[in-house]
Amino acid sequence: MSTPSKEDAQRFFDLSNQFVNLANDQGEEHGKPRVSAAILWAASRYNAFTWVMSGAPQKQTPEEAVELFVAQYRKMLVDNLKYMREQFADPAP
16 A cells, blocks of 8 residues: 555545534534444444445455454554544643
């Protein structure tokens, strides 16, 4: 897999931030826990749809797809937990 260009990476994060901004807006009305659950469900639904539509089922089992998606999510979540903790944690006394 090739490394994305700086422009591609910026477009990716701009798109991602549009979802985060929508989630923040929805969180005010529905609460963060519900919005978080809705985002997870929506991501799983969309990923399943794109997996099926890509022709992947002819090359990959659903279990293999789950392993790939979970590994990608785990890496992103670990990175974001570290980042958020650094940004929003109370400074040590």
